[in-house]
Amino acid sequence: SYELTQPPSVSVSPGQTARIACSGDALPKQYTYWYQQKPGQAPVLVVSKDSERPSGIPERFSGSSSGATVTLTISGVQAEDEADYYCQSADSSGTYWVFGGGTKLTVL
Amino acid sequence: EVQLVESGGGLVQPGGSLRLACTASGFSFSSYWMSWVRQAPGKGLEWVANIKEDTTEKYYVDSVKGRFTISRDNAKNSMYLQMNSLGADDTAVYYCARQRGAFEIWGQGTMVTVSS
Numbered sequence: 001s002y003e004l005t006q007p008p009s010v011s012v013s014p015g016q017t018a019r020i021a022c023s024g025d026a027l028p029k030q031y032t033y034w035y036q037q038k039p040g041q042a043p044v045l046v047v048s049k050d051s052e053r054p055s056g057i058p059e060r061f062s063g064s065s066s067g068a069t070v071t072l073t074i075s076g077v078q079a080e081d082e083a084d085y086y087c088q089s090a091d092s093s094g095t096y097w098v099f100g101g102g103t104k105l106t107v108l
Numbered sequence: 109e110v111q112l113v114e115s116g117g118g119l120v121q122p123g124g125s126l127r128l129a130c131t132a133s134g135f136s137f138s139s140y141w142m143s144w145v146r147q148a149p150g151k152g153l154e155w156v157a158n159i160k161e162d163t164t165e166k167y168y169v170d171s172v173k174g175r176f177t178i179s180r181d182n183a184k185n186s187m188y189l190q191m192n193s194l195g196a197d198d199t200a201v202y203y204c205a206r207q208r209g210a211f212e213i214w215g216q217g218t219m220v221t222v223s224s
Contacts, residue, residue, distance in 0.1 A: 001170060035153070043211070043214055049210075084152075086152065096167060097155040
């Protein structure tokens, strides 16, 4: 079955830039989406279609793609950004959906 | 306000069945694909199933094929997940989500616990 790979954890100090990568064979063909999830809450979409920022999401959240790897970048990280982040995409057929394993962002 | 509300979760014995419901409000429910996504305690997100606006297409993750059935009633702005032959691995918070590629809107989730 198709898999997306993320690092389990990323740590940054406040004000620094956090980058979370996600890799998968079908990523060159399929859009990737990113979600933020805080403890006890439902996920929230923070980046759509590789690099689009939904309404209401701060400008410090951005996305980019290069081949089979996509990256979520959080510029000027704030304490409130500490959360789990998940990438999500579809398999090559576009039929079945998959999430990455999640990355825990720690703000030191 | 755009909102999704799940219901129907609870404690069920292994091998048992449960039916989850998701009720939508604040948007044109019949115009969107809808999905179920689950999250086991302390684990990541897993897409479970989705259903097209007119119910003509339904897809499932391999681990639930043949056991779970997704359905919807556009007249009632509702989606359902019939879960049969439940096992411990099905223990999770089940979220419904409005899908347009991305899972744009999420409910608050309903907990399903499979245990004797």
